[in-house]
Amino acid sequence: MNVKVIFLLLIGVLVLSCKSEIEEDLKELSSVKVTEYSYQELPYLEQPYIRENYISTTIEYFDQDSVPVQIKNGEMYYNPVFTSLYGIRYVDAFIRSEDSYYLTLAKRIADRLVEESRADNQILLFPYNFEFEYSHEDRFQTPWYSGMAQGRMLTFFVRMYGVTNESKYLEWAHQTFETFKLIKNQDHDWIGYIDNENYYWIEEYPAEKPIHVLNGFIYAIYGLYDYYLLTKDEESLHLLNASVTTIENYIGDFRNPGGISSYDLKNRFLNSDYHDIHVDQLNMLFAITGETYFKEKADLFENDFSGSN
Structure with missing residues (x-):
């Protein structure tokens, strides 16, 4: 058997394995708790990530093609959350x-x-091709993946397709969406998690013991929302509904009455900047769903900490 045949066989095994993993995860996803919401298509200037003023082209670090990068320990890295945000804002500026x-x-x-x-x-x-220590218990070795990054990339590709109508961006959006079906188990990388109460989470930091970062989860929801509005795909609607259902059920656990909301549910870090982000995100969930529950929670969070906004 020649090398070419062996290579093709290995590729075939990899493809079948990937399909099998997603099919197994879909069985679990079909039974997660879901509330049906009615999603609003917002005016352009009210959509997620759109600011009052569009971005300039001034950036601190970039590669030979002017792609934004981050520098860690003297090495250049592409951070998918950081770099894709520039992409989204460049689309807006265009x-x-x-x-x-x-x-x-x-x-x-x-x-x-x-x-x-x-x-x-x-x-x-x-991938994140650099090591990251989230806490003394949670250290991520290269390469690692993030639900927030996948969601932000999904928004980026949807918006690139919207301004170019080039099919490759739609295909990349489809392929990125598929990763939201990858659920935690021992056999493959994952970004989704189903808890003991059968709620579906998207993990910004996929750890052995779930961290449940709030802002990263909601940023990922923005990606599912953008993708659903573009495709009207039933699977994306199911995962979008499941995600928003989880936020509705657990948002009270992030609240610290009279104080700053928790960054996550594992370590309960407190950060006033992220508290402000939580308020903005809850207002955005109200905008896209029309559910007053999210507006009420946004107001509660804002009243809890007088330094907000």
Whole structure:
């Protein structure tokens, strides 16, 4: 048997394995707790990530193609959450300024992050290629993956498709969406978790003992929301509903009456900047669902800490 045949057989095994993993996870996902919501398509300037002023092209560190990077210990890294946010904001700048240079920069970011991705047949996973210590108990070795990164990349590809109508961005969005079906088990990388009460979580930091970071989960929800509005896909609606259901059920656990809300449910870190983000995100969930429950919680959180906003 020659080398080419062996290689093709190995690729075939990898593809079948990936499909099998997703199919097994889909069985679990079909039974998670879900409330049905009615999603609103917001005016452009009210959509997630859109700010009053669009971004400039000034960045501190970038590669040879002007793709934003981060520097850690003297080494250059692509951080998918950080870099894709620039991509989203460059798309916004292109829409509002009609300056094609912004779109050129956004295209370079998309291409570079896909080049750096792990592509296994139906899925695109965007790695962190640097070690990260979240807490003394949770240390992430390279490569590791984040539900927040996957969600932000999903928003980025949806918006790139919206301004270019190029099929590759739609395909990349489809492949990124597939990763939300990867549920925690011992056999593959994952970003989704089903708890003992059958609620579906998207983990910003997928750890052995779930961390449940609030802001990262909701940023990931924005990606599912954008993807659903584009595709009207039933699987994406199911996962979007399941995610929002989890937030509705657990948001009270993040609240510290009279104080700053918890960053996560494992360590319960307190950070006033992220408290403000929680308030903004709950207001956004109210905007996209029309559910006054989220507005009431946003107001409670804001009243808890007078330094907010």
